[in-house]
Amino acid sequence: MAGKAQYEELIRQFSAFGAVKREMGRLLPSDCPGGSVAVLTLLGRHGDMRMSKLAELLAVDMSVTSRHVAHVAERGWIERFPDPADKRSRILRLTPAGQDQLDEIAERSTQLLSHRLSDWSDDEVGQLSRLMARLRASFDDCRAPAARPPALSGDDTSTRTPAITIQ
Numbered sequence: 001m002a003g004k005a006q007y008e009e010l011i012r013q014f015s016a017f018g019a020v021k022r023e024m025g026r027l028l029p030s031d032c033p034g035g036s037v038a039v040l041t042l043l044g045r046h047g048d049m050r051m052s053k054l055a056e057l058l059a060v061d062m063s064v065t066s067r068h069v070a071h072v073a074e075r076g077w078i079e080r081f082p083d084p085a086d087k088r089s090r091i092l093r094l095t096p097a098g099q100d101q102l103d104e105i106a107e108r109s110t111q112l113l114s115h116r117l118s119d120w121s122d123d124e125v126g127q128l129s130r131l132m133a134r135l136r137a138s139f140d141d142c143r144a145p146a147a148r149p150p151a152l153s154g155d156d157t158s159t160r161t162p163a164i165t166i167q
Contacts, residue, residue, distance in 0.1 A: 027108045031075065032101060035068040040077060040102045043094040050089050077101050 002010075025034060032040075035058075042057050043049065049057075055065040069092060072078045077098030083089040094102070117125055 024109060024112065027112055028105065029101075032105065033071075035064070036072050036077075037102075037105055039068045039072050039092075040094065040098055040105075043078060043092060044099065044102050048091050048093045050083060050091060052089075054092060072098065075101075 028034065028037060038058055039054065042054060046053075046057070051062065051065055051069060054069070055062050058065055058068070069078065069080070073080060075097075077095055079093050079095055080090045081093070083091050120128075
């Protein structure tokens with residue numbers, strides 16, 4: 001088990017990580033704040049879902065989820081339609097315009113990370129990603145990806161939806 005000094009250093013690193021999140025947030029279009037990106041990302045990754053499931057994945061209450069959903073729906077990035085199993089519930093679906101917005105944000109995010117981490121090896125980037133996923137899972141983050149074996153060198157990840165949840 002790590003010692004007190006290591007945990008204290010980890011706390012300092014967490015505090016300093018705000019600068020990374022702020023820079024990533026600055027690349028977002030002005031009409032697409034972090035909460036909207038999170039909605040688009042989760043719908044892009046998981047497909048159609050009820051608002052209650054989205055709230056669970058966002059780890060926020062329904063009122064916050066409703067505001068985010070209203071924002072993206074007003075811009076035509078998602079559509080809401082009645083759940084055939086329960087007409088009182090609504091199903092959320094990413095629209096082609098929403099997918100375009102998500103793709104644009106993913107491209108901007110990828111370019112930023114590629115630039116900032118240009119002196120990192122592929123193995124270092126992969127190690128950071130795996131450790132961050134493990135950290136999230138240690139905190140029972142329902143959005144953390146399911147445990148899966150690390151990608152093999154040369155594994156094609158270009159068809160995967162990037163994780164760009166900025167909150």
